[in-house]
Amino acid sequence: MREMETTRPRFPGLDGMIAVAVALALTELLAGFTVRVPSAIASVGSFMVDYSPPAAKDFAISVFGTADKGALAIGTVVVALLLGIVIGRLAVRRFSIAVAAFGLFALLGVAAALGAAGADPVLVLVATPVAAAAGLGTLRMLYRLDAEAFRPEEPTDGVAEDRARRRYLLASAGAGLGAAAVMAVGRAGIIRRSEQVRVSTGLPVSDNPVTAPGANNSFNLEGLTPIVQHDPDFYRIDTALVVPIVNPETWTLRVHGMVEQEVVLTLDDLGDFEQHDRYVTLSCVSNEVGGLLVGNALWRGVRLVDVIDRAKPLDGAGQVVPRSVDGWTAGFPTEAVYDGRDPIIALGMNGVPLPRKHGFPARLVVPGLYGYVSATKWLTEIEFTTWDGFDSYWVPRGWAKEGPIKTQSRIDRPSNGETVAVGSYTVAGMAWAPTRGISKVECQLGEAEWQEAVISVPLSDDAWVQWKVDIDFPEGAHRLRVRATDGTGETQTSEPQSPRPDGATGWHVVAVGAA
Ligand SMILES: Nc1nc2c(c(=O)[nH]1)N[C@H]1C(S)=C(S)[C@@H](COP(=O)(O)O)O[C@H]1N2
Ligand SMILES: [Mo]
Secondary structure (H helix, E strand, O other), X not given: OHHHHOOOOOXXXXXXXXXXXXXXXXXXXXXXXXXXXXXHXXXXXXXXXXXXXXXXXXXXXXXXXXXXXXXXXXXXXXXXHHHHHHHHHHHOOOHHHHHHHHHHHHHHHHHHHHHOOOOOHHHHHHHHHHHHHHHXXXXXXXXXXXXXXXXXOOOOOOHHHHHXXXXXXXXXXXXXXXXXXXXXXXXXXXXXXXXXXXXXXOOOOOOOHHHOOOOOOOOOOOOOOOOOOOOOOOOOOOOOOOOOOOOOOOOEEEEEEOEOXXXXXXXXHHHHOOEEEEEEEEEOXXXXXXXXXXXXXXXXXXXXXXXXXXXXXXXXXXXXXEEEOOOOEXXXXXXXXXXXXXXXXXXXXXXXXXXXXXOOOOEEEOOOEOHHHHOOOOEEEEEEEOOOXXXXXXXXXXXXXXXXXXXXXXXXXXXXOOEEOOEXXXXXXXXXXXXXXXXXXXXXXXXXXXXXXXXXXXXXXXXXXEEEEEEEEOOEEXXXXXXXEEOOOOEOOOOOEOOOOOOOEOOEEEEEEEO
């Protein structure tokens, strides 16, 4: 039994794991220095997402939801480390297995990285194999020290063995911790660089949007949502488990498909178009009645129609399909470009270039349509096709093909379950019906008469409003509800419906105690 172990390493799995960590950390470090080498973790992560079964992906999205998608990066690292354990154990017998595995890692890394926007092929071709070679070298070294440390047949006074073990411990711990530190430095570099690049693009920055009259909290009430929401308070929803880092210098927007003239524009080209500022409220179709997946911002950018006029869509091109750098698609009727809602390709949000999580360098904002059919972030393509010719990302997953935003209202204060003092209390909240505007908001305590609320000066018909109304609360437990009427005179339906397939309906109700 003992003889069979001879000079084999005792912890080949651990050795393999550390070796993989070293290789990954090196690619991450390089990616931290230059945007021209994409992060291997991000590339492999997106690769896994692209090639995982849709059900698994939907599951991950529903689990992680709006949470920070650092989860996928961590998941990718964990999977890679587990693979490292397998490689380490297999390669004990034949080192060529490790060579093949790391070679494959390099090949996949190169393939994934070259697919990423803004990658420099030469740098990628050099960097990835170097990282793989470093991983292999680490494995070879650890195997040797490992085997020496636990050589069973050595007649020993204990001293040499102790020294060998210490050497192995130092080498493995050093390589492992070193890899973790290098990876952290790389990550931090990636994030810092992408921020620098974003801020230095010289993209149009609007005059201070929050000084516009009524642009903030018109009523100055505690607990009431501000009218203009700033990142990071602005909700975030997307399928991007790793937030894409787009290099604005190499980014392009291609308008193609059923058009007379294919058009390719750089960010500078877009900067040459006339810039427009629009307050538009964006809502997620998944927003429950009373939910927080809705927000309002000042978007600055180029009118979609100005860009599309250059391409000249053909007759029958009934659908606009905006696609992101990571392949996500929305889809909406071409009519929406011309019917007066005037969608924009936004480059700025609230006076600064689009934050990365909200689609840097460009996204679509189409007033009156839920985000899932319209608001493509990290936009890179606009394709024209027929209405029936394509179903965008969420449509085959059980959501409606058309997604007009429904009129909604929400009570912000008091919050559900809150107890207020007996007597008069100012109830307040938000209401929205993008493109139609809000004409009336009413509140009802129990079965009492509906009371009309005061509405803030609307920033536009596309933007939500704040509302408030003083209500007299007698002692006891109450039910308080709200309903809004849009600019066409239609009151939101009281009929409750869940978000799937085309947006929740019903009146927001909160339970309030008065004492
Ligand atoms: N590239 C991309 N764009 C996307 C999505 C996405 O998953 N990927 N999700 C859409 C959905 S469902 C919504 S509600 C809005 C949310 O935009 P926000 O995160 O800026 O609030 O983005 C839309 N744009
Ligand atoms: Mo959404």
